[in-house]
Amino acid sequence: MSVDGDGTERGNGGADEPGWDVDPDDESGVAVVAAVGRQIKAWREAAGLRAGEFGAAIGYGEDLVYKVEGGRRIPRPEFLDRADEVLGAGGKLAAMKRDVAEVRYPKKVRDLAKLEAKAVELEAYGSRTPHGLLQTREYAQALFEMRRPAYSQDEVELAVSARMARQSIFERSPAPTLSFVQEEVMLRRPIGGRMVLRRQLEHLLEVGKLRNVEIQVMPTDREDHAGVDGDVQLLKFGDGSAVGRSEGAFAARPVSDPKQIRILELRYGIIRAQALSPRESLAFIEQVLGET
Template sequence: MTDEVKGEADEPGWEVDPDDEWGVAVIATVGRQLKLRREAVGMKAGDFAKAVGYGEDMVYKIEGGKRIPRPEYLDKADRVLRAGGLISAMKEDVAKVRYPKRVRELAKLEAQAVEIGIYESHSINGLLQTPEHARSLFQAMQPPYSPDEVARMVAARTARGSVFERSPAPALSFVQEEAALRRPLGGRMVWRHQLEHLLEVGRLHNVVLQVMPLDCETHSGLVGRIELLKFPDGTAVGRSDGAFNGRPITDPRQLRVLELRYGTIRAQALSPRESLAFIEHLLGEK
């Protein structure tokens, strides 16, 4: 077994979330099918492990539903066990449970939305975070997460960034607080890379990025974060920390309240051009 393959097998973030009942069931079923097919061809776990390039312990973990198999693992198993594509086809189901349930649900909505508007009050929004910044954020939380939990959450947050690669591209708007941009989570290099990433994203043709300055005398977003998503069929969903108990809403009358607040916040923030210039200025300060 090569060091490269061993590293892939031992990579954190591929553990099964015990609180995700559907995810547990899917991974348990995939593991059971892998074991049944291996035994059907008369191959011992040790021999199979060598054939696919993974440790025997990893094979037992996957077959026992304790570990999420990587796509490469399923493809190798399909070839070794001559499954004719049946094992490789499991990749689609496995991909659906790769990330925590809450993140999956949010990512699904983001993937369907044609418009996304977000005001972020305390931190840089997850869609805008670099992996290094996200890791620093999760590592700073209390009580602390385990390294495996951090890796899993960073991978999930990074995967949500695929919204920027969609075609046709959705219309995206963000309002970020100045304080969050000034906080050097993870150290100066991580902070600089995060600001550089914001500049890159903010220059995309379908993205409007604005900064809410600290010296703004009137601020309609002090009650917290706002998120609005609109879909092709004309429906929408919204959520705000300071309205409707923080729960997702779809009622048109309630949505109008959030839309009014978000629109006012955007009007109070720096313009997109001023915001990019402000971020460039922050980068030049250090």
């Protein structure tokens, strides 16, 4: 499980062609993309079109058509829409957009999203940027655009979309309990510019007022700080099991052993106690917003 909240998801699509490369290590994703490719090829051949003719008809190159049909390229939604229209598939190809959408994100992101979707409780301390579940689209885009080595625009788009998709956790019913502790410095660093920061602060205030969400701020002037070793995240499930990760424990690997989880719970509990209370934190964020 990757539980980084600051944004480690990276897409694998190239910038030279529409679509995304298939991760060869993602067996389930490879199988889905291959099945979609076979269907497109079958419909094309049934229509009596060569790959070049079909590509010209839908507005894409022959090489891309071969890659999609061969399961080596994940088609964009508009590719499937045009293919469905040109081949007269009656919605059968367009309907595959849902399957493709699920596999276009890196496997570790999909795995994290599935865990978050099952969790009844999430606890996260972040030391660099607001947790991915708390970021606005503009803020997330600014983060990915400043990465070095630089991401392609296609990779930025994919990574941002993946992060926004995870935020469906706020729409779940029954709602999970969500707790976040964020460093003061991330409220003041103007990632993406002052207006992007302002909207990010406004978003934190909005989310922090939800009844199932608690956002706390760790002031920079704290002399005692249990989070100096880095980020901590815990996901707890309805059956009593849990999975967690901390940059400063267990070689930063995901853990699920109850004894190890207890250590992370203890660390996070102390971090929460050292931070401002949720009410004080919202007032603090409002103060920073007024200064921005």
